[in-house]
Amino acid sequence: MISGRTRIFGVISDPVEHVMAPAINNAAFRKLGLDFLQVPFRVKKEELGKAIEGMRALNIRGINVTIPHKVAVIPFLDELDPLARRIGAVNTIANDGGVLTGYNTDAPGFLQALLGKGIEPKGGNVVILGAGGASRAVSFILAERGSNVVILNRTLERAKELADGVLGALRKEITALKLDRENLARALREAHILVNTTSVGMSPNINETPVSADLLKSDLVVFDIVINPIKTRLLREAEAAGAQTIKGLDMLVWQGVTAFEIWTGLKAPFELMKEEVIKALEVASLRSQ
Numbered sequence: 001m002i003s004g005r006t007r008i009f010g011v012i013s014d015p016v017e018h019v020m021a022p023a024i025n026n027a028a029f030r031k032l033g034l035d036f037l038q039v040p041f042r043v044k045k046e047e048l049g050k051a052i053e054g055m056r057a058l059n060i061r062g063i064n065v066t067i068p069h070k071v072a073v074i075p076f077l078d079e080l081d082p083l084a085r086r087i088g089a090v091n092t093i094a095n096d097g098g099v100l101t102g103y104n105t106d107a108p109g110f111l112q113a114l115l116g117k118g119i120e121p122k123g124g125n126v127v128i129l130g131a132g133g134a135s136r137a138v139s140f141i142l143a144e145r146g147s148n149v150v151i152l153n154r155t156l157e158r159a160k161e162l163a164d165g166v167l168g169a170l171r172k173e174i175t176a177l178k179l180d181r182e183n184l185a186r187a188l189r190e191a192h193i194l195v196n197t198t199s200v201g202m203s204p205n206i207n208e209t210p211v212s213a214d215l216l217k218s219d220l221v222v223f224d225i226v227i228n229p230i231k232t233r234l235l236r237e238a239e240a241a242g243a244q245t246i247k248g249l250d251m252l253v254w255q256g257v258t259a260f261e262i263w264t265g266l267k268a269p270f271e272l273m274k275e276e277v278i279k280a281l282e283v284a285s286l287r288s289q
């Protein structure tokens with residue numbers, strides 16, 4: 001029952017129709033008996049500042065931030081968690097008595113998904129495909145953990161910028177290469193972990209893959225952060241090659257768990273949130289067919 005005591009949370013995005021956070025968080029709030037409610041808000045780029053001011057004025061307790069606002073939202077916040085500051089992107093805001101603090105839960109969510117499958121990336125050779133927003137968080141957390149990172153991107157300039165900028169701050173040697181077959185084949189020869197952060201293979205282009213099947217091998221861990229479809233062509237071909245695979249939905253669940261715990265200070269119901277993510281993804285996949 002919604003009342004004057006109900007604490008309101010939001011998710012801002014544009015478009016917003018696809019967001020899964022309300023289904024997942026509201027199920028978790030109910031499970032823990034919390035009088036909390038999360039609702040979606042479509043926020044246009046040019047209205048972002050006003051939306052954040054509105055969050056303060058309306059005493060909205062927390063907001064998930066998704067595309068295209070993760071970087072642009074930073075100037076409107078009062079404080080940044082150190083990890084969000086170093087990555088330069090925010091996907092969770094907490095409102096503590098009018099003080100808005102930005103967090104990045106994509107990076108710990110990604111790491112937690114790896115560790116949860118028994119994979120320790122420290123000291124390993126990791127090949128990361130893509131240099132967009134998600135790669136920022138993934139590359140940073142892997143380099144910080146002590147992996148040897150190679151970034152390959154279709155647009156070489158973007159890979160270089162990522163390697164020199166965010167990752168340069170870690171004073172780590174990061175290799176940036178153009179994403180082509182020759183570079184990929186060479187990088188994968190020495191690799192322990194392959195992470196796809198590009199949108200290649202994402203619905204509706206589910207028959208595409210960023211890596212040709214003959215380059216995959218059984219001693220590789222393949223993590224595809226694409227969430228729709230749940231099992232991408234890359235993951236299917238990696239499985240067929242005998243590789244260990246990790247799905248994007250694991251990262252999605254763990255980043256949501258981290259955000260939930262920041263907001264509530266309570267242990268998140270992991271299994272329930274994972275079930276809700278799977279349900280939401282199945283609905284999304286049916287809708288996109």
Ligand SMILES: NC(=O)c1ccc[n+]([C@@H]2O[C@H](COP(=O)([O-])OP(=O)(O)OC[C@H]3O[C@@H](n4cnc5c(N)ncnc54)[C@H](OP(=O)(O)O)[C@@H]3O)[C@@H](O)[C@H]2O)c1
Nearest residue numbers: 130131132133134154155158197198199225226248251252
């Ligand atoms: N599992 C999770 O929790 C989670 C979290 C965040 C994002 N994601 C997923 O990660 C993916 C990327 O998201 P993002 O926010 O990083 O997007 P983004 O900022 O738009 O970056 C897209 C990346 O994909 C590359 N790319 C796009 N089309 C390509 C093509 N045809 N061939 C080669 N490379 C191509 C881009 O290369 P250029 O630089 O050359 O354009 C860029 O590196 C999406 O599928 C998103 O749903 C998952």
